[in-house]
Amino acid sequence: MPAGVDKTSAAAGISSVDASAHLERLKQEVRGGNSSRPAAARAETPRDARSDAEARWSVAVDRPIVRRPGIRGTLVYPVKRVLRKLMSWYVGPFAAEQRSFNAALLRLTDQLSSENDGLRAALAHELEDRRSGHDELQAGLEGRIESEAAARESQTAELEAALNERRRLLAEIEERMLRLERRRQESGPATVAVQPGANAIPDYFAFESRMRGDTAEIRERQRAYVGDFRDSGPVLDLGCGKGEFVALLVEAGVKVRGVDADADMVAYARGEGLEVEQGDALATLESLEDGSLGGVFAAQLLEHLPPPALVRLLELAAAKLRPGGVLVAETINPLSPLALRNYFADLTHAQPLVPETLELLARQAGFTTVEKRFLNEPEERLTVPADPVLAANVSRLNELLFAPLDYAIVARR
Structure with a gap:
């Protein structure tokens, strides 16, 4: 082109x-x-x-x-x-x-x-604002629900604690009323204990009911010892109190009788149909023939005795038990700070007993084997953290601050 x-x-x-x-x-x-x-x-x-x-x-x-x-x-x-x-x-x-x-x-x-x-x-x-508002509303509702739930739990715990306290007081009142009804039928001194300070508290029955707990609580704590006496009758319960352990052995089919220095305790136990008499622990042991017992039980008694009486009771228990017989003696654990509070609350206590001391005294009294058992750990404890170093320290603090409240020696001839 x-x-x-x-x-x-x-x-x-x-x-x-x-x-x-x-x-x-x-x-x-x-x-x-x-x-x-x-x-x-x-x-x-x-x-x-x-x-x-x-x-x-x-x-x-x-x-x-x-x-x-x-x-x-x-x-x-x-x-x-x-x-x-x-x-x-x-x-x-x-x-x-x-x-x-x-x-x-x-x-x-x-x-x-x-x-x-x-x-x-x-x-x-708008959607972002709605989502943000929804998240804030949900977080607010969840926080409110959690706060309300925590408040309800706290109120429930307070109500349960108040209810338990009312139940305990009711049980204490019932026991004290029964004591008064049964004591009218008895005559004699309020206590026959010979150790100094035995009558330091005017109404020891009421004191025990308030400080130690009612009969049902004590029975449950002492149930752990029943197995030690199944084949060890006859058994003598020294300082038997209201007869809680005597009743447990009766239920287990073990021949048993109890002795206590407090007249109100004896009256209450007899009202339960138990074989219990008022008497001093040392005098009762001295009145028995050597080798006539299969077992001796003493719960929360040894801390009431001055050293000479304590040593004498261990020697008499060893003498009155037949070969193979068993002595179970429970006392307050002085290694527990919480237990020491209970010890000093009772004006009739003579001295706390370190476990190693009581074990040594039992061996010197003639028992061939002595076992130590620690019982009744507190429910409250420090929470152990995940960090291993802190965990070891917290565990050690738990051992020191929240040690078992009681211990017992199980000594055999």
Whole structure:
């Protein structure tokens, strides 16, 4: 093609397509696109569709005419030029209006897209606020529920403690009333204990009920010793109190009797149908034949005795037991700070007994084997942390501060 023709065509804005093809393309663009595009190409994102519309919005009729090779192309080329000039006056205004429409449509699309983005951002912000408010509300409700639950648990614990205290007081009152009813039928001194300070407390029965616990509690604590006497009858319970251990051995089918210096204790135990008599522990042992007992039990008695009486009681117990007989003597554990409180609360106590001291005295009294048992650990203890160094120290503190409240020696002939 001559260079002059190309330049003239480009300057004149003449299209290279024929009129029918140009009109068909315009119709398809007005309808909304090319239906022959594959499905994969039609599945566009909004951003892709906007970019495609931006590229196609300008509809023009002044495209360059392509001259085909050969005689046919030479003959058709002038005809196309003439036809384009003839059609331009008709198609040009239509294309201009289409471009204006396309531009307006793009502006509307941009506006709608912007508003849509704003609505999306506002919705996201609203959702975030709702989530934040929901989380705060949930956290507040959970905290309130936990606080309310903790308060209810605390109130429940206080009520249970108050109820247990009322039950204990009721049991104490019942025991003291029974003591008064049964004591009227008895006559004699309030106590026959010979050790100094034995009558330091005017009403020792009431003192024991308050400080040591009721009959049911003591019975449960002493139940652990029943197995030591199953084949050791007859058994003598020294300082038997209200007869708790005597009743346990009777239930186990073991022959047993008790002795206590306090007249109220004896009256109460006899009212339970138990074989109990008032008497001094040493005098009672001295009155028995040697080797006549299978077992001797003394719970919370030895700490009441001064050293000479304590040594004498151990010697008499060893003498009155037959070979293989057993002595079980329970006393307060002075290695426990909590137990020392109980020791000093009782004005009739003579001295605390360190476990090793009592064990040595028992061996010197004639017992061949002596076993120490620690009992009645406190319920409260320090929580052991996970750190191994701190855990070792806390465990040691638990051993020192919350040691068992009592211990017993189990000595055999």
